[in-house]
Amino acid sequence: MLIVLMGALLLAIGYVIGLYFFDSALAGLIIALIVWGIMNLVALFQGDSIILSMSGARKIGPQDHPRLYNVVEEMKIASGLEKMPDVYIIDDPALNAFATGRDPNHASLAITSGLLAKLNRDELQGVIGHEIGHVKNRDIRLMLFASILLGSIVILAWYASRILFFSGMAGGGGRRSSSKSGGGGGGIATLIILVLGLALMILAPIIAQIIYFSISRKREYLADASSAVYTRYPEGLASALEKLQTNSTQVKNANKATAPMYISNPFYKKGMAVNDLFATHPPLTDRIRILRSMAGAGYAEYERSYQQVKHSKVVPDSALTTEPSMPMRQASAQAEAGEVQEQIDRTRQTSDLMWKMNNYRTITCENCGTRLRLPPSYDQPSVRCPHCGHVNEV
Amino acid sequence: MPGVIAGIVIAVIVLIIILIYVANYNGLVGLRNQVKNAWSQIDVQLKRRYDLIPNLVETVKGYAAHERATLEAVINARNMAQSVASAGGGVGERARAEGELTSALSRLMVVVEQYPNLKANQNFLSLQEELTSTENKISFSRQYYNDSVLRYNNKTEMFPSNIIASISGFKRSEFFEVQTAGEREAPKVSFVTPPSSTPPATPPAPPKA
Numbered sequence: 064m065l066i067v068l069m070g071a072l073l074l075a076i077g078y079v080i081g082l083y084f085f086d087s088a089l090a091g092l093i094i095a096l097i098v099w100g101i102m103n104l105v106a107l108f109q110g111d112s113i114i115l116s117m118s119g120a121r122k123i124g125p126q127d128h129p130r131l132y133n134v135v136e137e138m139k140i141a142s143g144l145e146k147m148p149d150v151y152i153i154d155d156p157a158l159n160a161f162a163t164g165r166d167p168n169h170a171s172l173a174i175t176s177g178l179l180a181k182l183n184r185d186e187l188q189g190v191i192g193h194e195i196g197h198v199k200n201r202d203i204r205l206m207l208f209a210s211i212l213l214g215s216i217v218i219l220a221w222y223a224s225r226i227l228f229f230s231g232m233a234g235g236g237g238r239r240s241s242s243k244s245g246g247g248g249g250g251i252a253t254l255i256i257l258v259l260g261l262a263l264m265i266l267a268p269i270i271a272q273i274i275y276f277s278i279s280r281k282r283e284y285l286a287d288a289s290s291a292v293y294t295r296y297p298e299g300l301a302s303a304l305e306k307l308q309t310n311s312t313q314v315k316n317a318n319k320a321t322a323p324m325y326i327s328n329p330f331y332k333k334g335m336a337v338n339d340l341f342a343t344h345p346p347l348t349d350r351i352r353i354l355r356s357m358a359g360a361g362y363a364e365y366e367r368s369y370q371q372v373k374h375s376k377v378v379p380d381s382a383l384t385t386e387p388s389m390p391m392r393q394a395s396a397q398a399e400a401g402e403v404q405e406q407i408d409r410t411r412q413t414s415d416l417m418w419k420m421n422n423y424r425t426i427t428c429e430n431c432g433t434r435l436r437l438p439p440s441y442d443q444p445s446v447r448c449p450h451c452g453h454v455n456e457v
Numbered sequence: 458m459p460g461v462i463a464g465i466v467i468a469v470i471v472l473i474i475i476l477i478y479v480a481n482y483n484g485l486v487g488l489r490n491q492v493k494n495a496w497s498q499i500d501v502q503l504k505r506r507y508d509l510i511p512n513l514v515e516t517v518k519g520y521a522a523h524e525r526a527t528l529e530a531v532i533n534a535r536n537m538a539q540s541v542a543s544a545g546g547g548v549g550e551r552a553r554a555e556g557e558l559t560s561a562l563s564r565l566m567v568v569v570e571q572y573p574n575l576k577a578n579q580n581f582l583s584l585q586e587e588l589t590s591t592e593n594k595i596s597f598s599r600q601y602y603n604d605s606v607l608r609y610n611n612k613t614e615m616f617p618s619n620i621i622a623s624i625s626g627f628k629r630s631e632f633f634e635v636q637t638a639g640e641r642e643a644p645k646v647s648f649v650t651p652p653s654s655t656p657p658a659t660p661p662a663p664p665k666a
Contacts, residue, residue, distance in 0.1 A: 129583065133590035140498055141597035143491070143605070184589075295600065 069212045073099060076216060079260040080223045099215040106211045111163045111171050120151035120173040121420055128152070128416050130409075131179060134187050135172060138195045141293040148172050148198060152179065154417050158307050162194040163203050170198040180406075180413040182303055189290055189300030196289025202282040220264045284377045287350055288365035291357060297365075301354040308347045349373065428455055481618040485627050488609040492630050495602035496548075499633065502594045503542065503555060509591060510535045510562075513584050517565065520575035527561075527568050534561040548631040559592070599633050606630045 073095050081091020105113075125132045135150050144167055151173035153159070158178040164170035172194050182190065197203055291297040349372060356368045366378040415425065422439035426446070430453035435446060437457065447454050514528050521528075538554040546554070575581055610629050613622040621627075 129586050129590075133586065133593075137590060137593045137597050140502075140594050141601055143495065143601050293597075 069209065069216070073212060073216050073219070076219050076223070076263060079263055080219065083257065083260050084223075084226070095215070095219060098219060099212065102211045102215050103208065106207050107165055111165065111169070111207075115151055115163070115171060115173060119155070120153045120171075123150050123152055123416070127419070128179070128412065130184070130412065131174070131187070134184065134191050135195075138188065138191045138293055141192070142195050142199045142289070144170075144195065144199060146170075148195070150174075152176055152416065152420075154420070160190055160194055162197045163207065164198065165204055165207065167198050167201065170203060172198075176413050176417055178307075180410040181306055183406075183409070185294075185296060185299035186303035186306065188294050189296070189303045192290035192293040193286045193300060195293065196286035197282065200282065200285055200289060202286065205282070224261075224264045281377065284350070284353070284369065287354060288362055288369075288378055291354065291360050291365055292362060295360040297354040297357045297360060301351045304347050304351050304354070308351070424457075426455060426457065428453055477617065478621055481621045482625060485609075485612055485618060485622055485625070488605065488612055489627060489630075492602070492605045492609050495598065495605045496633075498598040499595065499602055500542075502591060502598050503538070503551075506558070506588075506591050506595065507535055507539050507542075509584065509588055513565075513588060516578065516581050516584060517569060517575065520572050520578070521568065524565075524568050527565050531558075531561045531565050534558040548633055552633050555595075562588070562592075603632050603634070606632055 074092055077091040077093075077095025078088045079091065080094065081088045084091070123132065131152075132150055136147060139147050146168045148162070148164070148170040149172070151171055153173055153175045155175040156177040157175055158181060160172070160174040160178055162170060162172050172191065174190070178190070179187070197206075287300060290300045294300070353365070353368050353372050356371060357364045358367070362378050366376065369375075369377045418425065418436055424437040424439075424441075426435050426437065427433070428435060428448040428451065431448060431451040433448055433450040435448060435455070437446065441457070443457065445454050445456050510531060514532060517524070518528060534554075534557045538551070538558045541551055541554040569575060612618050613627050613629055
């Protein structure tokens with residue numbers, strides 16, 4: 064329904080553009096539809112790869128990071144997804160993850176190396192479950208199209224306001240001089256249309272953004288519920304979200320740094336906002352509170368807990384009637400103790416992966432077991448261990 | 458004239474009944490296929506576990522050769538489970554054998570705690586990750602299977618689809634249930650807590666039919 068509203072907004076802009084520049088509302092509508100249509104086609108076939116390459120994500124296989132790959136596969140099994148989504152890593156200390164793709168069989172998940180190093184297995188499961196939830200609930204396509212719609216609105220409004228501005232500079236609107244309605248009586252009507260059009264062009268991107276965010280927010284809660292159902296362990300996601308919360312300053316900075324690019328390049332914004340775990344999301348405190356107060360791990364329990372916190376409904380009725388209520392499981396043994404050692408291992412595992420992706424080689428010293436990292440440009444046949452002095456063959 | 462109207466009414470009613478039948482029948486088929494598919498998922502993961510165990514036992518043997526009893530228990534449980542699988546055992550039978558294997562494995566993992574050298578072995582660490590994940594995958598695929606069975610069974614029992622189910626021979630499916638208390642969760646493969654003197658393994662109760 065919100066999508067329809069956004070579509071109406073797009074058409075309204077097209078209408079005003081047509082009325083003002085070409086004296087024909089139809090022409091404007093057609094332009095708006097053509098822009099939207101082209102962008103849809105691009106999104107359908109290239110959208111996910113554009114987003115992934117924009118965010119600098121790299122595809123990984125089962126050997127590159129067994130833990131991540133395994134967790135994704137576990138969640139794929141738990142959700143009953145037919146095809147294993149592609150797994151990507153973004154080399155970025157910020158804590159973030161998103162899912163994209165055109166349908167459940169063409170889906171991709173991406174996670175930043177920062178988040179990967181920060182989460183234990185249960186928490187990672189929660190986050191991946193959330194993203195798989197987006198895939199399974201078909202949010203990824205909805206979001207892809209919503210962001211395309213938003214992109215079209217922004218593009219049209221931007222160009223229209225530029226042209227308006229420059230033709231205004233050129234002296235009383237050169238284009239208008241050729242119009243047939245340009246008599247004395249038409250002056251006021253033209254002015255009204257001009258003012259309305261200007262207002263619409265300025266406001267439309269803002270309105271569209273608001274609508275877009277509210278679509279996204281609802282789906283976030285639903286994906287949280289799905290994550291709880293798949294993992295049977297809402298605490299995992301809750302504690303992962305808590306980690307994101309304590310780290311939010313860092314991410315805000317990252318977003319501010321990239322913000323200027325948003326305005327001029329909607330494709331980039333789309334990439335950042337598709338299913339970003341932060342930007343378009345409901346307050347983390349609410350999400351954590353809902354997850355923590357769940358009495359079980361089913362959709363029904365999530366709905367009850369959501370109503371307590373937000374006093375409204377979130378889960379569609381169809382899911383509530385067919386899904387039985389479900390018991391929770393306990394924490395996996397790994398999460399219990401030795402958190403520090405585990406975190407060191409995780410960080411090392413992740414950084415190893417990032418080095419490897421940059422074509423660094425890692426060898427282990429035969430004498431003392433120290434790990435030596437060789438840059439891609441290293442071409443000597445042997446290397447001396449800085450720790451014990453043993454000379455290793457490369 | 459009234460005959461024509463009556464005829465139309467009857468035709469409409471018949472059409473509606475046929476539509477209901479088709480919709481419910483297709484729904485049942487869809488759910489039954491989902492159950493079958495979920496079962497094959499479990500099967501894949503159980504086979505993966507059979508393949509992992511010999512490797513694991515070999516690696517552990519190199520460091521902890523005198524834990525023979527525990528290692529043999531794992532091997533036996535594995536062979537037992539595999540033979541039940543290849544003999545085409547039913548859901549309940551297999552759940553029981555696999556439960557046995559799971560508890561033998563978790564006993565082994567507790568024993569392994571006492572060998573720090575083994576825990577530093579790179580090969581063992583990657584095996585451990587594989588095993589942990591395979592155990593998780595087994596329990597997640599079991600979870601999905603049981604959810605699918607529940608949905609399917611509900612459909613076969615609820616009105617009006619129960620009538621269609623009984624006409625067309627849709628039978629209830631069996632749950633994959635291992636009923637030990639600690640069994641719904643991933644097995645405790647604990648590498649960080651100090652070795653416990655009492656292994657938490659209790660043999661699984663007979664599965665619910």
